[in-house]
Amino acid sequence: MWATSGKMVIYLTIKTQKPIKIINDCDALIDEVDVASAILWASKVPTPSIHHVYQYGNYAGVTVNGEKTHVHRLLLEWQMNQKLPRGMFVHHLNENKMDDRLSNLAIMVGKYHTSHHMAGAKFTQEHKAKLSEANHRRAGTKQKKRRNLPxxxxxxxxxxxxxxxxxxxxxxxxxxxxxxxxxxxxxxxxxxxxxxx
Structure with a gap:
C-alpha cells in the first residue's frame, strides 16, 4: 500500500496460469495434454509452467502442490473429478506400469486387484516365513498363531x-x-x- 496526498492506492498482483509443458524424463507412455489438464485440475494455486514426469518407484510420477504423486492415479482422479476412495486402485490393463494413457487404466477394488496380480503365484516356505515376519512387524495388525500339529x-x-x-x-x-x-x-x-x- 502506498499513500499519496491523502488517497490510498492498493497494488494487486494478479497471477495467471501459463500453459503447462510436460517433460517426460522417464519415457513413460503418456498423453501430455491429459497430464497437463490433470495437473491443472489438482493444483490449488497457479503452478509452474514446466512439469517433469519422472520415475517414482516402479511408476511414472509428477509433483503437484509440492507433493509427489503417481501419474496413473492423478489421471483417473481428474477423469472422475474426485479423489479415489480408500481401497480403490488403478490397474494397468496391459500390465505395463509405465503406460499411463487413459485407455490403459482401470479402477479396481483392492482385494480383486491384489488377487489378479497374485493369481497362480507359488511361494516357497522361506518366502512365506518372510511375509509372515513382515506382517508381524506391521503396526496394528493381528496375526493368527500358527499351531504346531503332529x-x-x-x-x-x-x-x-x-x-x-x-x-x-x-x-x-x-x-x-x-x-x-x-x-x-x-x-x-x-x-x-x-x-x-
Whole structure:
C-alpha cells in the first residue's frame, strides 16, 4: 500500500496460469495434454509452467502442490473429478506400469486387484516365513498363531477314515487348519483319490 496526498492506492498482483509443458524424463507412455489438464485440475494455486514426469518407484510420477504423486492415479482422479476412495486402485490393463494413457487404466477394488496380480503365484516356505515376519512387524495388525500339529498323526488318521471335522475337534483347531495341513502334504494324493476333503 502506498499513500499519496491523502488517497490510498492498493497494488494487486494478479497471477495467471501459463500453459503447462510436460517433460517426460522417464519415457513413460503418456498423453501430455491429459497430464497437463490433470495437473491443472489438482493444483490449488497457479503452478509452474514446466512439469517433469519422472520415475517414482516402479511408476511414472509428477509433483503437484509440492507433493509427489503417481501419474496413473492423478489421471483417473481428474477423469472422475474426485479423489479415489480408500481401497480403490488403478490397474494397468496391459500390465505395463509405465503406460499411463487413459485407455490403459482401470479402477479396481483392492482385494480383486491384489488377487489378479497374485493369481497362480507359488511361494516357497522361506518366502512365506518372510511375509509372515513382515506382517508381524506391521503396526496394528493381528496375526493368527500358527499351531504346531503332529502332521504325520493327522495324515494317518485321515487315511484310516477320520473326517476333517473330527480331526479338527480332536486337535482343538478350525477345520480349515486341518485341511491346510492335509493340502501341504503331497503324500496324501493317494489317500485323497477316493475321498473328498
Amino acid at each position: 502332521v504325520t498323526r493327522i495324515v494317518e488318521a485321515y487315511k484310516n477314515g477320520s473326517s476333517v471335522n473330527s480331526l479338527a475337534i480332536r486337535y482343538h483347531v478350525d477345520w480349515t487348519t486341518i485341511r491346510a495341513r492335509l493340502d501341504e502334504n503331497p503324500e496324501l494324493l493317494e489317500a485323497r483319490n477316493g475321498r473328498n476333503l
